[in-house]
Amino acid sequence: MSPARIERFSNFKQQNRLERSDLILVESAADVEFRLARQLVVDLWKQGKIDMETVCDAQPMLKRNAIHCGAPIDENCPICEISQISYVAYVFGPRLPAHGRCVSSKGELKRLNSRKTKLSAYVIEVCSSCGWNHLVKIASLGGAQNYPS
Numbered sequence: 098m099s100p101a102r103i104e105r106f107s108n109f110k111q112q113n114r115l116e117r118s119d120l121i122l123v124e125s126a127a128d129v130e131f132r133l134a135r136q137l138v139v140d141l142w143k144q145g146k147i148d149m150e151t152v153c154d155a156q157p158m159l160k161r162n163a164i165h166c167g168a169p170i171d172e173n174c175p176i177c178e179i180s181q182i183s184y185v186a187y188v189f190g191p192r193l194p195a196h197g198r199c200v201s202s203k204g205e206l207k208r209l210n211s212r213k214t215k216l217s218a219y220v221i222e223v224c225s226s227c228g229w230n231h232l233v234k235i236a237s238l239g240g241a242q243n244y245p246s
């Protein structure tokens with residue numbers, strides 16, 4: 098690839114990279130429950146009632162997806178407190194892999210949301226350093242949903 102083409106591709110990749118606002122979708126009442134559950138886990142860990150292996154059990158693939166496909170969040174990991182966390186979204190539904198499709202770009206998210214069939218998106222916060230991971234939200238995609246562009 099020529100340097101100019103690499104630069105154009107690089108710019109396209111930057112513009113197409115997922116951001117936190119892409120994955121927040123619509124706030125729902127269940128989000129509060131996920132936040133409370135998260136705080137409970139963090140509190141139990143800080144009190145020494147659960148060990149780090151239990152709260153930082155992200156699979157290697159999840160950590161890689163956080164680095165390469167995740168939307169970086171302006172927040173440090175609640176466990177190691179050093180690394181920035183990322184949101185990673187997996188979408189499940191008809192004609193998608195059984196283990197879900199890890200969404201890597203705005204374009205892919207839009208394409209999935211334009212499907213006629215209903216899909217479920219699971220957004221997980223992940224620390225690629227220590228392996229902390231927690232469910233942030235479950236949202237609907239596709240069907241009659243209108244995802245803001």
Ligand SMILES: [Zn+2]
Binds near residue numbers: 174226
């Ligand atoms: Zn961490």
